[in-house]
Amino acid sequence: MYAWPASEVPALPGQGRDLRIHDTATGGLITLDPGPVARIYVCGITPYDATHLGHAATYNAFDLVQRVWLDTKRQVHYVQNVTDIDDPLLERAARDDIDWVALAEKETALFREDMTALRMLPPKQYIGAVEAIPGIVPLVERLRDAGAAYELEGDVYFSVEADPHFGKVSGLDAAAMRLLSAERGGDPERPGKKNPLDPMLWMAAREGEPSWDGGSLGQGRPGWHIECVAIALDHLGMGFDVQGGGSDLAFPHHEMGASHAQALSGEFPFAQAYVHAGMVALDGEKMSKSKGNLVFVSKLRRDGVDPAAIRLALLSHHYRADWEWTDQVLQDALARLERWRAAVSRPDGPAADALVEEIREALANDLDAPAALTAVDRWAALQQEQGGSDEGAPGVVSRAVDALLGVAL
Known part of the structure; x- marks a missing residue:
């Protein structure tokens, strides 16, 4: 599958700062120190509807991470x-x-x-x-053969007990996990599971649904979490620098994915x-x-809104903040772009040299x-x-502004 074309990132004099960023697993800021090649995996869309502003906000955050590293x-x-x-x-189709x-x-x-x-830098893969x-398929077979997974009526489940570090990404207790599992695609009430939190690795073929050859697993299709693990391990390996996504992915998706990978690798x-x-949010709800x-990005674009203003x-909101989209948010952005x-x-x-350093420092600080926008406002x-x-x-x-914030003036 191909991504999208990359916009040029202008080279700036001097050099940026190492990124200090909030790590959900530790609950605080850490300074990232990647090698010459920084590695990042960001969970993508389930393509049954167009890109809404929640998506755009998430990918904007990790676009900034890339720009700081570059x-x-x-x-x-x-x-x-x-x-x-x-x-x-399948349901939408x-x-x-x-x-x-x-x-x-x-x-x-x-x-x-x-x-x-929106000038989001594309992924390499x-x-x-x-x-x-x-x-x-081979990863699920390895987990099963190692005793970290088990079969239930043809489906294959991961045993969360197989990873001694399970729970360290989200920091949630079992009761909170169980509630979120039920809300976010899990099946904690299914009889026969060893642990209500155990997630599905391979779903046996269902009548009327697509399926693929799973070798010794039989016909079926993969679970959600193992998908990202297989892709990340194949292209980035263990211990990559940043796993990113919306806050609703901390549990179960990132928690389960981490446990899958750690059980597979022993690392x-x-x-x-x-x-x-x-x-x-919109009208008070997420x-x-x-x-x-x-609110769809494509609809705003069709209505003639400059993508730079959307960006x-x-x-204008810190990437970790929950916030609400309003007409005023857009009007403020349009006015700022004009200024x-x-x-x-x-x-x-x-003189602008000090401004460049101020933008760099703001972005390096989580x-x-x-704060970067306010600095440019002062210069303007x-x-x-x-x-x-x-x-x-x-x-x-x-x-x-183009190189560090992705906004073409």
Whole structure:
């Protein structure tokens, strides 16, 4: 599966700072120290609907991670999946009387268009669950043969007891996990499971649903968590730098995935940091496909909203914060974009070297994009009020905003 075209990232003088970021597993800030190639895995979409602003906010956060690393003169190895076979996709296809493959391809194509418009840097590998199945099957067989998984009526479940580190990603107790498991795709009430929290690794073929050859597992399809584990291990290996996604993925998805990988490898941890973006609400409720309270990036674009303004709206909130989309959020972003473009359109302006360093410091401090925006606001206001004599300053600001914030002025 192919990703989307990369926008050029301007080179800046000097060098960025190492990233300090909030790690869900430890509950505090840690300083990441990747090698020459920083490795990041971000969980992708289940393509049964278009990209909404909750998606966009999440991918914007991890786009900033990449940009901070690139500014430190590192390379970035970014991997993202597409869950192009799952119950919600099949249910939506049945509801709309459309082939599930056609639905997945249509929505994935629209996602690519949205990511391109928003100037999100693409992953090096963009892997669908279906194309990953040949690599998933051997992992499930290994877990089963090692006693870390078991069969139940043809399905194969992972035993959470097989990983002594289970629970260290989310830090939740068993009762909270059980509630979230029921809400987020698990089946804690199924009779016969060794532990209510045990997640499915391989679902035996169901009548009327697609299935694949699972070798000794029989016909079926993979569970959600093992999909990402297989892709991440294949392309990044154990101990990569950042596992990313929305905060609703901390449990069960990232918790279970970490345990799968740790049981397979005997190594700990699966990722050096687990980084989670906050949720975006509309009319007082979290934006979600199940509730239908969505604002789509593609709809905003069709309505003529500049993608740079959409990105500025996302950047105006700290990535870990839960926040609400309103018309005022968009209007503020449009006004900010107009001010910034007016400021950099002049032939000269106030010196900008200190501003670049201020943006770098803000982003290195747990991706504090609102602080970076405020710094650019101050420079733009100074340009408006009194101008300056530095002929290169507007160009420096324009390149820095593009390189570090992904906003083209």
